[in-house]
Amino acid sequence: MVQLSCSDIQLNFGGVRALSGVSFEVMRGEIFAIIGPNGAGKSSMLNCISGLYHPQQGKVTYEGQDVTRLPPFERTKLGMARSFQNIALFKGMTVIDNLMIGRHLHQHSGLISGGLYYGPAQTEETRHREYCEEIIEFLEIQSIRKSIVGTLAYGFQKRVELARALALEPKLLLLDEPMAGMNLEETEDMVRFILDTNEARGITIIMIEHDMGVVMDISNSVCVLDFGKKIAGGTPEQVQQDPNVIKAYLGDEDLEEL
């Protein structure tokens, strides 16, 4: 079943055309990778899905609903969550506080009861804390739950960002280069967490990733962008064989030499 479809997306920044005529569909429960050389428009594409950018043309449909014009927070309510390429956490706050902010969407107590922390507000807080603790256990970050995010190693911060996205209880998770800058061991851990997130929690994942080994290993379908255009799509095997993809990555001259 199709969960998200993008049709004929066109995005301009002034005279620069970042995306032109990009269309693809993402099935519920799959891991969908967007790849392409630097400047191909991958992050722009993700931003169109999450609502940070609004394409001039084309349509983003999520769960059968046209969300093209919706702002990001409305899409979050519909069950989308994302992580950023450059970590976007509250660096001066603890891990658990960052996660609890992720629960904001699901907290309903008002200003007064929340501020005074009585009755329902208290039980609600406890419930959300429990949810966050389950994520902490899931991502194995118990040892840093009370650490200030800014003091943590990069690999941990990336993991905390995934944790915060999961705290939103998303149905669709957008990950912008979750493995960027990680060493082999951290990458392997992250891959395991992404797979577990997908399998155990049944969350659809759209991710941008440069590590081809990872992409080919774990994704169900791949979309390849180059200069704002979709040049190939399909299963990892199909994409790997595609001459357009080889050309985009290696260049024409190299291809002739081969």
Place this chain on the structure above:
Amino acid sequence: MTFPKTLKAQAAQLGTGKTALRKKGLGIWQNCSWLEYLENVRTLALGLHSLGFAKGDKLAIIGNNRPESLFAEIATQAAGGIPLSLYHDSSPKEVAAALIKFDVTVAIVENQEQVDKLLDQPEQLPNLHRIIYINKRGMRKYSDERLVTFEAVQGLGTALGDQRPELFDSLVAAGKGDDTAIICLTSGTTGEPKGAMLSFRNLLSMSLAFNEADPKKAEDEFVSLLPLAWFGEQLMSVAVPLVAGYTVNFPEKDETAMADLREIGPHIMLSPPKVWESIAASVRVRMMDSTPFKKFMFNTFMPVGERYADCILTGVSPSLPLKMGRLLADILLFRALRDRLGLSRIRSALTGGSSLGTNVFRFFHAIGVNLKQLYGQTETAGIICMHRTGHVQGSSVGLPLAGTEIKIAENGEVLSKSAGIFKGYYNDQEVTRQVLTSDGWLKSGDTGFLDSNGHLTITDRTNTALTLSDGSSFSTQYIENNLRFSPYIAEAIVFGGGSLPLVALIGITSRAVGKWAGDNKLSFMTFADLTSRPEVIDLIAGEVTRVNATLPDLARISRFAIIYKELDADEGELTRTGKVRRETVAVIYRDIVNALHAGTETVPVDTSIVFPDGKSGHIRTTVATRKT
């Protein structure tokens, strides 16, 4: 009595009113009362029974310590079987060897990692027909028909219990005190581990005698940090709490263990010397990092504490000014320090397993931790002798426990006899006969003597004595313990004796030396690179020289070399409890040892090693030897 019977009695008496086990989960300490403890054991035992697990069957438990490990152990005993704990970091090969050697039919494992060890075997393990796993994470795609979840087995047990409510009681009643309670792997610094069979009578009589010598209260807290495969942990986490009723706490994860320890603030702790050494070293490493004010406090008060400790350890009563100074030091420094280490409430701090360096001993007594030495073997169900509060002596290992007899054989070997003496090694009567005499004396392999007050002093453990060039003998362990007290030295292995000069292989502590290198603006790439830096060799040479100054002329280290990697249990250089296997080390590093003896300045090394994650790599370096 048996463990299941004792558990039933405790549950009947204490019920839900007292916490038996506590595990941190979802960030909160979750209590398990004695009644819940029994209920979990009951359903699991019945579940095992309905899977066909019968009397005398063996069950292996593999994984980190958690309440389920204890449920598994006692449930196995209730179902008539014999449990056996393996180290959670054992390699697949070691696991397979143990499972085959002990005819294990059922394994209870913690998680996917351990399941993989059992499934990724070149040949299917012959007797193993059930693998029960506790954590379901990542297990969705496994289809091996031997796999079943811990919950499912308990579910079977609940169903069977509803059908036949009397079954559990009759299973428990069938157990006898002389039945084998556990098979415990001996640490095996020499050769392969052996399985010592211990009966309920062994363990319970030992627990009672131990509790009499070092009383524990029901309100006490204990944190289970060390592998249950180590006998000391078996005693402290399973056997003694059944008798004494204190609470056993399980940390959330390995990485949170120290923080969890501090939250609990245990009253009782039993660790091998390695742990105490690393705590003492970590304090000194952290002091290097500290503010000038804290350094000043430490340097001012530590000597006061040490002088006080010297008095206690030699049995001299401290002078009044010293007592006052010590009180001040306690208020201003030691109290805070103990709190930092999670030792603020410690009443009974125990070390056992091998000998602890006198410096470390002195350190803990200086900061006000009443550290006591235990002496014993797995084969004696733990303890032969121990220090008593108020009678701690640095040199001896204390008095025998009640009911334990000691005698010194003609060759100086320590022999003991008690109700704790084991039933023998599993399927190894030959070796059993070597250590157990026909009239019930157990040979320890250690030499020692009894003083006029009945205190036992161990002069040498398992043949580490060496003969000096003048014919006198000296313990290498003494030299090694002194070297290891340096925060920069993690391991020291001394070779030589007779006509050969004394030389040492030194393993550096990556954290302290790495930090030292950083402070001194010394750049390095890998651990091997760090060890070969002349500055680092100078640093270690300084430490060795300092220790040499305290040794008799003939027992000084004449030359040393730094090992280019950290010693690793996966390569057999260490036992799983962290003791050095001298023979293996001597073989692996024979080129370096030969060069040290010959006085050669450099040794080229070109070798492949296996990293902890199982990948193998290549090391090509030059090891320099240094004369001191």
